[in-house]
Amino acid sequence: MSSQDLDRAALLEATQWYSKASDAGDQVGPLHLGQLYEDQYKDAHQAVYWYDLAARRGNGAAQERLTGLRQRIRLGIDTSREPEDVRSEEEPEPARRAPAAPTLSGLAAEALRQRWLADWEGSAPLATAQCLDVLVDTCGGPHGEWATLDDTERERVLADFLAVLPPRANFARAARDYYEASGPGRLRDHAAGLLRAAEWPEP
Numbered sequence: 001m002s003s004q005d006l007d008r009a010a011l012l013e014a015t016q017w018y019s020k021a022s023d024a025g026d027q028v029g030p031l032h033l034g035q036l037y038e039d040q041y042k043d044a045h046q047a048v049y050w051y052d053l054a055a056r057r058g059n060g061a062a063q064e065r066l067t068g069l070r071q072r073i074r075l076g077i078d079t080s081r082e083p084e085d086v087r088s089e090e091e092p093e094p095a096r097r098a099p100a101a102p103t104l105s106g107l108a109a110e111a112l113r114q115r116w117l118a119d120w121e122g123s124a125p126l127a128t129a130q131c132l133d134v135l136v137d138t139c140g141g142p143h144g145e146w147a148t149l150d151d152t153e154r155e156r157v158l159a160d161f162l163a164v165l166p167p168r169a170n171f172a173r174a175a176r177d178y179y180e181a182s183g184p185g186r187l188r189d190h191a192a193g194l195l196r197a198a199e200w201p202e203p
Contacts, residue, residue: 011036011040014032014036015033015036018030018032018033018036019033022050022053025057026057027054027057027058027059027062028054028059029054030050030051030053030054030057030059030062031050031051031054031059031061031062031065033050034046034047034048034049034050034051034054034062034065034066035047035065037049037050038065038069044069044072044073047065047069048066048069048070048073050062051063051065051066051069052066064141064142064143065143067140067141067143067144068140068141068142068143068144068145068146068147069143071140071141071144071145072140072144072145072147072148075145075184075185076185077145077148077185077188112165113165116165116167119167119168119169120168127162127168128158128162130168130171131158131161131162131166131171131175132158134171134172134175135157135158135161135175135178135179137175138172138175138176138178138179139179139187145184145185145187146187148187148188149187149188149191152195153188153191153192153195154191156191156194156195156198157182157187157190157191157194160194161174161175161178164178166178
């Protein structure tokens, strides 16, 4: 028996057990069925069915996954895409440039950033964490369009959003404006553009 046959047998057995749990009224069984249909069987419509059932039974994790998957379906984003590394292991690290001497515009930008951080109690980690949280929610949650980005793309989009210096008083609105400007359903394209711009900065 091949490992592929064993994997298939284990998958079928898991599906059977989660189906039995779901039939018994369990709220976790349909969540796991949704995950199997989304991640293993690559059947988004069956996944929606099972997530919806688990959510109606009060499972919050299923509601998050349901919301995210519905967003990806609505926006026409490939629901079977798995994150991929931007560079292969054989590619060398790009050469780093020597830091440039401070410019007047750079000093002004840093002064604005420091003034912005004062609104966040002077804490860059606090500002970053809260901005990341609201940006993820705005982009459909951890299972929505945000989930289609790999780590490098996520970092670049977050850095770009932070560069806007969203005011703490209405940073949720700033996140919505940012997402709308990038174009719902086009977040990966936006991230790719940001990565290209970072590789080839303007002179």
